[in-house]
Amino acid sequence: MWLTGLSGAGKSTIARVLAYELQLRGLPIEIIDGDVIRTTLCKGLGFSREDRDTNIARIALVCALLTKHGVAVISAAISPYAQARDAARVTIGNFVEVYVECPLEVVKARDIKGLYEKAERGEIAHFTGVSDPYEPPAQPEIVTQTHRESVDESVAKILSYLERAGYIPAEVASA
Amino acid sequence: MWLTGLSGAGKSTIARVLAYELQLRGLPIEIIDGDVIRTTLCKGLGFSREDRDTNIARIALVCALLTKHGVAVISAAISPYAQARDAARVTIGNFVEVYVECPLEVVKARDIKGLYEKAERGEIAHFTGVSDPYEPPAQPEIVTQTHRESVDESVAKILSYLERAGYIPAEVASA
Numbered sequence: 197m198w199l200t201g202l203s204g205a206g207k208s209t210i211a212r213v214l215a216y217e218l219q220l221r222g223l224p225i226e227i228i229d230g231d232v233i234r235t236t237l238c239k240g241l242g243f244s245r246e247d248r249d250t251n252i253a254r255i256a257l258v259c260a261l262l263t264k265h266g267v268a269v270i271s272a273a274i275s276p277y278a279q280a281r282d283a284a285r286v287t288i289g290n291f292v293e294v295y296v297e298c299p300l301e302v303v304k305a306r307d308i309k310g311l312y313e314k315a316e317r318g319e320i321a322h323f324t325g326v327s328d329p330y331e332p333p334a335q336p337e338i339v340t341q342t343h344r345e346s347v348d349e350s351v352a353k354i355l356s357y358l359e360r361a362g363y364i365p366a367e368v369a370s371a
Numbered sequence: 372m373w374l375t376g377l378s379g380a381g382k383s384t385i386a387r388v389l390a391y392e393l394q395l396r397g398l399p400i401e402i403i404d405g406d407v408i409r410t411t412l413c414k415g416l417g418f419s420r421e422d423r424d425t426n427i428a429r430i431a432l433v434c435a436l437l438t439k440h441g442v443a444v445i446s447a448a449i450s451p452y453a454q455a456r457d458a459a460r461v462t463i464g465n466f467v468e469v470y471v472e473c474p475l476e477v478v479k480a481r482d483i484k485g486l487y488e489k490a491e492r493g494e495i496a497h498f499t500g501v502s503d504p505y506e507p508p509a510q511p512e513i514v515t516q517t518h519r520e521s522v523d524e525s526v527a528k529i530l531s532y533l534e535r536a537g538y539i540p541a542e543v544a545s546a
Contacts, residue, residue, distance in 0.1 A: 224440050224441075226436060226439075226440065236428075236432055237412075237429055237432055237433075239425075240425075250414075250415075253411075254412055257411055257412055258412075258433060258436065261401060261433065261436075261437060262436060262437065262440065264401075265399050265401065265437065265440060265441075265442045266399075266440075267440045
């Protein structure tokens with residue numbers, strides 16, 4: 197499951213709740229969080245288009261290895277470029293693109309980490325949505341709208357898709 | 372299983388035969404080959420000590436993720452520095468260090484890829500054993516001596532250790 201969207205759109209939160217739900221269903225789960233990966237596997241990479249592409253390509257390689265061995269992997273990274281996401285789709289194979297959509301005004305107003313304010317002041321270069329582009333997915337498998345839905349609703353949408361697509365069995369209602 | 376040793380010592384060959392044997396026993400297997408990783412996950416890294424350390428740290432991260440999900444991972448990379456291997460041990464946890472030992476004279480004489488000749492002529496910088504150090508493991512779990520043993524003997528040593536250490540069940544002799 198490849199979550200893409202602006203910083204602050206809710207990718208990491210959805211990833212964690214989704215991981216919890218999938219674990220309840222007995223699936224081996226791994227979250228590959230873009231912010232974490234940048235401190236380990238992608239330490240030293242910046243935010244130029246080239247570095248972003250390298251970052252996404254590395255995440256995709258790790259996702260592919262885990263996916264190959266039956267792990268349900270949730271990637272949560274801005275991944276602003278359509279081309280890099282499409283390359284990740286090819287690398288990984290079983291790819292479910294989830295567009296975590298949230299209008300720029302809303303994530304700016306939230307600004308949980310204070311990053312948008314810093315970016316507006318020019319203190320952070322190459323900031324997606326401010327000084328760097330974000331290319332929305334043209335044909336994502338799922339769109340969640342975190343300004344209109346609760347986290348549970350977004351996760352339910354994803355679970356419902358995974359059931360319909362045959363990735364997970366349909367949930368049996370408990371008595 | 373962390374295979375370490377000079378270029379040409381036989382790491383990749385042992386890794387493949389070992390992988391085959393473990394697959395026969397029903398284990399999910401992944402080989403992380405240093406040469407391959409340098410064209411993907413570690414593209415752009417050179418052979419300075421710092422770059423080598425980064426290379427090994429990245430391989431270790433990927434090994435750790437796969438190991439966590441029950442995959443038997445075989446890493447085959449020169450990994451010349453003891454410190455980097457010890458860090459990998461900590462990162463991965465279930466770590467079996469296999470010293471693929473072969474005297475420098477023998478790997479030079481083999482020189483399958485012609486790399487030692489090039490290194491001797493100064494055409495390759497930072498070449499382990501010629502212009503860069505190799506630190507043999509002080510306390511590896513297993514030592515294979517590829518100048519004295521066949522590949523099958525080396526692999527049998529590793530399988531025997533894995534059985535004794537409880538990583539795999541003892542093989543039942545077929546009738």
